[in-house]
Each structure stands twice: as C-alpha cells, then as structure tokens.
Amino acid sequence: MFAxxxxxxLACDFNASTKVKGADTGAFIGSDAPDDGASDDDGGxxxxxxxxxxDRPPPEQVDDDGDGYTEESGDCDDDNDAxxxxxxxxxxxxxxxxxxxxxxxxxPDGYEPNDSMDFPLxxxxxxxxxxxxxxxxxDVDRFSFVYSDxxxxxxxxxxxxxxxxxxxxYKMEIINQxxxxxxxxxxxxxxxxxxxxxxxxxWGSDSGQFEVILSSLGGGGCMTEYRLEIVHSDWWK
Numbered sequence: 724m725f726a727x728x729x730x731x732x733l734a735c736d737f738n739a740s741t742k743v744k745g746a747d748t749g750a751f752i753g754s755d756a757p758d759d760g761a762s763d764d765d766g767g768x769x770x771x772x773x774x775x776x777x778d779r780p781p782p783e784q785v786d787d788d789g790d791g792y793t794e795e796s797g798d799c800d801d802d803n804d805a806x807x808x809x810x811x812x813x814x815x816x817x818x819x820x821x822x823x824x825x826x827x828x829x830x831p832d833g834y835e836p837n838d839s840m841d842f843p844l845x846x847x848x849x850x851x852x853x854x855x856x857x858x859x860x861x862d863v864d865r866f867s868f869v870y871s872d873x874x875x876x877x878x879x880x881x882x883x884x885x886x887x888x889x890x891x892x893y894k895m896e897i898i899n900q901x902x903x904x905x906x907x908x909x910x911x912x913x914x915x916x917x918x919x920x921x922x923x924x925x926w927g928s929d930s931g932q933f934e935v936i937l938s939s940l941g942g943g944g945c946m947t948e949y950r951l952e953i954v955h956s957d958w959w960k
Contacts (some may be wrong), residue, residue, distance in 0.1 A: 797821055814945035826945040827858045834864060841867035841934055847880075850954040857891070857943040864937040867900065868953060870922075871930045879956040880922035882907075882935060886950040889913040891942035893949065895920070898934040906933075910940070 779785075783794040790807040792798035799821040800806040812819045814829040828835035832855040834842045844851050847868045855864060872878030884895050889911075895918045897907040907920040922929055935951065 825858065827862065829945045832856050832858075832945065834866070837865050838863045839865075841865045844868040844953070846871070847953060847955045850952065852950065852952050854886075854948050854950050856945050856948045857893075857937065857939045858945060859943050860939055860941045862939070862943060866935045866937075866951070867932060868935075869930075869932050870955060872928055872955075877957060878929075879954075880929070880933075881952075881954045881956070882920045883952045883954075884911070884918040884937065884949055885916065885952060886948060887911050887916050887918070888947075889915075891947055892940040893918060894936075894938045894940065896936040898936065900932045900934050902931070 785801075786793045786798075787801045788798075788804040790798065790804040792801075792807045794801050797808040798806070799818060806817065806819055806821065808821045810820050812824075812826060812829045814826050816825060818825050834853070834855050838861075842865060844853075844866055845868065847870045851868065853866075857864060870880050872880075882895075882897060884893060887893060892913075893911050895907070895909055896905060897920055898905050906922070909918050909920070911918050935953070937949070937951070
C-alpha cells in the first residue's frame with residue numbers, strides 16, 4: 724500500500740502547478756513599463772501627424788480661397804477668391820489683380836495699359852469718341868490716329884477733352900509724330916468743362932499721324948471719367 728502511494732507521488736508534474744494558463748509572462752504592469760517611443764501628441768515622435776501623414780506646408784503655400792493662387796504665387800488676399808493675379812480689375816477701390824495698382828484698367832477704360840505706348844485709333848475718316856479715366860497722377864493715356872486732308876484744304880481737325888467737372892486738372896498734349904512737333908499743350912482751369920484744339924486751315928496738306936497725350940496733376944480715379952472727341956470735318960460732306 725505504501726509502495727503504491729509513493730509511486731503516485733513520483734508520477735505527478737510539479738512544474739505545471741507553478742504556471743498560470745494563458746498568462747503573458749513578458750508583460751509589465753503599472754508605471755514601471757518602459758517608454759516605447761509612441762506619443763499621443765498630434766505631431767508624433769517624428770513630426771508627422773497621428774494618422775501617419777506628412778507635415779502641413781507653410782501657410783503662404785496654401786490656397787485658402789481656392790482661386791488657384793497662393794500668397795507665395797502672388798495672391799494679395801488669399802481669403803477672397805475675387806482677388807488674384809490675372810483677374811479683371813473692376814471699379815471698386817480694390818487691387819483686384821494684385822499688381823499694386825487700384826482700378827487702373829477697370830471699365831469703362833478699356834484702353835489700358837497705355838502709359839508708355841499709344842493706343843491706335845486708326846484712320847480718322849469722320850469722328851472718334853471715347854470715354855476713359857486717369858486712375859492717378861501717375862497714369863498717362865496715349866492715343867494715336869491718322870489724319871488725311873487735301874491740298875485744297877477744305878478739311879478740318881479738332882480734338883476736345885470734355886466732361887471735366889473741375890475736380891481734376893488735366894493736361895492735353897498733341898504731337899505730330901511725323902515731324903516730332905508739339906502742336907498743342909494746355910491745362911483746364913477749375914471752371915472749365917473742356918480743353919479744345921483746332922488745327923488751323925492753311926494752303927497745303929496737314930496730313931499726318933498725331934498723338935494725343937493725357938495726364939493729370941493729382942486726382943483721378945475710375946469714377947471720374949473724361950470724354951475725348953476727335954473730329955475730321957470736311958466742307959464737302
């Protein structure tokens with residue numbers, strides 16, 4: 724009997740009694756666990772966001788208003804999609820096209836930019852009338868036209884700047900581009916509503932290409948329009 728009991732004890736597995744079924748003996752519990760480099764901050768340990776994405780670009784490289792331009796590419800108001808390089812300037816006192824000029828080519832002035840180059844009006848067969856404005860004292864409008872008369876000289880030429888209200892002092896110059904001669908220069912007084920030039924009739928032809936140069940001594944703007952009238956009169960008409 725004793726011998727049978729002894730053999731049963733010797734057959735038992737004492738190692739199994741020291742193990743917990745299903746336990747992970749490699750786990751650490753509590754505040755003593757080591758730091759594995761992970762972080763709950765948005766940036767993460769390597770500067771990326773917590774979703775694994777890349778860093779956001781600098782603000783000046785982001786198109787905030789969705790107009791196709793960023794501050795870096797020239798958008799001077801990236802919170803307004805009606806303001807961006809290449810847009811049409813409108814008469815609103817705002818630099819719509821981000822060229823550091825305000826209202827310089829807004830309607831009704833479709834003749835810009837012509838500060839240094841003439842806007843060609845072609846042959847003056849009868850008359851030409853246009854409406855435009857000077858946006859500032861730095862703005863210069865230049866127009867050229869071809870005037871042809873006969874040797875008998877029954878033709879006439881007149882150029883007039885009209886619609887002036889005295890708020891702006893204008894200067895009108897007329898140059899004969901073939902000879903380089905300045906044939907006219909004048910300013911308007913505060914009480915004058917126009918500046919007018921008439922080519923004096925004489926024997927022989929006064930034909931030529933003429934340039935009209937308009938500038939102002941301060942003032943101007945798209946709300947202050949002028950009217951330029953150029954007339955070729957003919958006794959036979």
